[in-house]
Amino acid sequence: MTDRPPRRRIPEATVARLPVYLRSLLELADGPAATISSERLAELAGVNAAKVRKDLSYLGSYGTRGVGYDVEYLLFQMSRELGLTQDWPVVIVGVGNLGQALANYRGFADRGFPVGALVDADPAKVGERVGDLVIESIDDLPAVVARLGTTIGLIATPAAVAQEVADELVAAGVRSILNFAPAVVTVPPDVSLRKVDLAVELQILSFYQRRRTAGLAAAVEASARGDGNGAAPGSSGVPTIPAEASE
Amino acid sequence: MTDRPPRRRIPEATVARLPVYLRSLLELADGPAATISSERLAELAGVNAAKVRKDLSYLGSYGTRGVGYDVEYLLFQMSRELGLTQDWPVVIVGVGNLGQALANYRGFADRGFPVGALVDADPAKVGERVGDLVIESIDDLPAVVARLGTTIGLIATPAAVAQEVADELVAAGVRSILNFAPAVVTVPPDVSLRKVDLAVELQILSFYQRRRTAGLAAAVEASARGDGNGAAPGSSGVPTIPAEASE
C-alpha cells in the first residue's frame, strides 16, 4: 500500500495498455468515485478484469482487497511510469499534408506532447508559417533538437526518404521516433521506434471484411500491440496488434 | 505451384504483416528479379526469414525450394487475400484537423482506398469543399454509404462522440471501422474495428525513453502491433503494435 519497490520488468503488451487505462481514469477524474474496481476499469478500457489486475500488479500492486484501487494514486503511478510528469516537445519532419495535419492536431499538446518544431527539406517551405510555428530547414535539425531538448521525432515524409530522415534524427540526438511514412525504417538498438501506417490498417480491415463476406466468420480478438492495435473482427476494443488496433 | 486449396486459418499476426510484405514486393516491382528468397524479403520487410516462410506458408506455399518465391505470383496471391483487387472507397466522419488531413492524404487512394465521402455533424461545415469532395451531413450517412457501396468508415471526431458515430456507421451498413478518436469504442461481433491513437503511441515511446534514461536498457522488439505496432526500443522495424507501429 505504501511505497513499493520497483516492480518486475513490465511486459510490452502491458505498456501498450497503460495509456488506455490512464485515459479511462482521467475521464473519471471529476466523478465522485475515489476508488475503482478492476472490473469497472476493465469495462472503461475495453479489456477484461483479470488483465487489468495483472497489468496493475506490474506497477507494484496498489489496490486494496475488497475495495479496489485508489484512483488518484493510480493516476499518479501511471503518469510517473509513463514519464508524463512533464511535457515532451516533439519535432515533426516533413510538412506535407500529413505533417501539417499533425502539426495542427490538438491531441498532442493536450496529452503532454506539444509540437515544438517543424522541419522540411524543401527550401520553398522553410520560413512558411503553420500555426504558431515557422518551418525550419532540415539542415538545422541538430540545432532544433538541441534547442527544444527534444528526444521525440515524428517522420511524416514520403517513404523514399524516411530512412534518411531517421538517420538524421538519430544523429541529432533524438531517441524516440514515430514513423508515419509507409516504409520500413531501422534504428540503433538504443533508439525506440514505432510506426503508424494508415493504409496498412485499412488493408488489414479489408482482409477481415473479405473473409466475412466470403462466408467465413473469422471472429478474432486481439490487441497488439500491437501493436498493436488489435485488428480483426470482434467487438470490444483492445490494444495490441490483433483484433483491435492499439488503444 | 499451381492453384492450391484454401490454406489453414491465417493467424492475426500474419495478417498484420501481409501488407508489409506486399509493400516490399511492390518496391521491387520493376527490379529484374522475377524471384525472391525468404531471406531477402525478410530484410526488406524488417523481419526474420523463418517468419516470412511460415507466414507465406499460410497462403498455401507458393515457393520453389532452392529457388525462392515468384514475385508476380506472390503479389497476386497477397492482393487477392487482402481483397485489394478492387478499390474500396472509405467515408470519413468528422472533418476537423485530422479528418481534413486524412481527406487530403494521398496514401489512401494510392493504395486502393480512395476517400469517397466526408460527413460532419456541424451544419456550418456541411456544403464546404475539401479537395474534390463536399462535406455532407451525418444525417445522410445511410444514403452516403449506400451511394458509395462503402463498407469502411474512418472516425475522426472528438472522443466524446466516437461511440455514437460508430453506432451510426454500423447502422448505415459499414462493416469495418478505423477509429482515430482517443476513446474506446465497441461494435457488434460482425464488424471489424481497429484503432489508431497518436497520443498513445507517443506515451508508449515516452515509457521506453524514460526507462532508458533511467539507466535500464529495456531493449525490446515488437510490432504491434502489434501493435501492434510493436512498440519499444529495438532496431529493426516490424509490423504489429509493439515495437514498430504497424506497417
Place this chain on the structure above:
DNA sequence: ATTTGTGAATGGGTTCACAGCA
C-alpha cells in the same frame, strides 16, 4: 548447393480460478 516447408521447442501473453486480505 540452395532454399523452402514445417514439426518441435520456446517464449510471451491471456485467462482461469482461487487463496489471501480487508
Place this chain on the structure above:
DNA sequence: TGCTGTGAACCCATTCACAAAT
C-alpha cells in the same frame, strides 16, 4: 462478503533446425 494478487493452464506466436525438394 468483496475484490485483489497471482500461480497454473492455456493459447498464440516466434524461432529453431532439419528433412524435402529442386
